[in-house]
Amino acid sequence: EAGVTQFPSHSVIEKGQTVTLRCDPISGHDNLYWYRRVMGKEIKFLLHFVKESKQDESGMPNNRFLAERTGGTYSTLKVQPAELEDSGVYFCASSLNPGRAGGPLVTQYFGPGTRLLVL
């Protein structure tokens, strides 16, 4: 079974440009999450989709970030315009539904990440 895939693996852009990251979750996983890790820091939550709906976007830094999941399959995260502080590794993860036991008990499967460098 294919895992979570992310594209591109690396992206180097100049400040002010636009970048779009893509995530393909594991087939059948309704839950899709975006995280970001700035070098040496913690992995921080950005947002959570359940199918095509945004369940929680409390971690999105500002309105330069736009996430979509049309059709409830793959997701895109667009940064426009990119700033220097947006550099980092963007991880996507997916999981099955938590059920009544609660979300943390459901394993999140992470993709390899997209390494974004804004110059």
Added chain:
Amino acid sequence: DQQVKQNSPSLSVQEGRISILNCDYTNSMFDYFLWYKKYPAEGPTFLISISSIKDKNEDGRFTVFLNKSAKHLSLHIVPSQPGDSAVYFCAASVLGGSYIPTFGRGTSLIVHP
């Protein structure tokens, strides 16, 4: 303000010895704790977890200990193997609450042959 702290950025251990990775948390609402392992150029993978009703959970060479009063948990790897060399992230959640784990900054473990 970090709610999950891993104060050792790196740890070096000899093959065959015990590796102990530490994690402290500040939010007393956390009641479910996870460890993730991350190899270079890969995403984190779930390793082991523990809920606050337990103080120990073991899975093969990996054991997680939880000290709720001290708000401290540790991951023990015995015996350590070179393939264990990776970055280990501690994470914490609230069961029945937020499904989103709060991560620490990670500890880079190097196991020397």
